[in-house]
Amino acid sequence: MTYIPRHKVIARIPNKFEAITVAALEARRLNERARMFGVALPGKITSLAVSRLIDGKVEYFDKKERARLARLEMEQESE
Numbered sequence: 130m131t132y133i134p135r136h137k138v139i140a141r142i143p144n145k146f147e148a149i150t151v152a153a154l155e156a157r158r159l160n161e162r163a164r165m166f167g168v169a170l171p172g173k174i175t176s177l178a179v180s181r182l183i184d185g186k187v188e189y190f191d192k193k194e195r196a197r198l199a200r201l202e203m204e205q206e207s208e
Contacts (some may be wrong), residue, residue, distance in 0.1 A: 131176040137183045147191070152178045154185045 135145070142148035156178035163170050170177060181187050190198070 133176070133179050133183075137190070138179065140189075141182060141185065142189060145195075151187060151189050154177060164178050188189065 137150050138152075139145060142151060152175070156174045159170060159178055159181075160174050163174075164169075178187075182189075
């Protein structure tokens with residue numbers, strides 16, 4: 130089993146439950162793309178997804194950040 134340092138994951142996404150959800154969605158995305166292209170991924174897909182999350186390769190916005198960006202976009206359109 131691969132050791133995943135929790136403090137590195139929490140540094141990216143403070144809520145550990147949300148971090149697990151984001152990593153699971155990334156693992157699902159990687160698995161679907163690997164099947165689509167017929168490629169074998171090295172190692173476990175979940176470990177790969179978490180390492181991509183830690184490295185900052187997974188784009189993530191929490192609900193508050195997404196709402197803030199939408200508000201800014203609406204303000205820019207109305208100007």
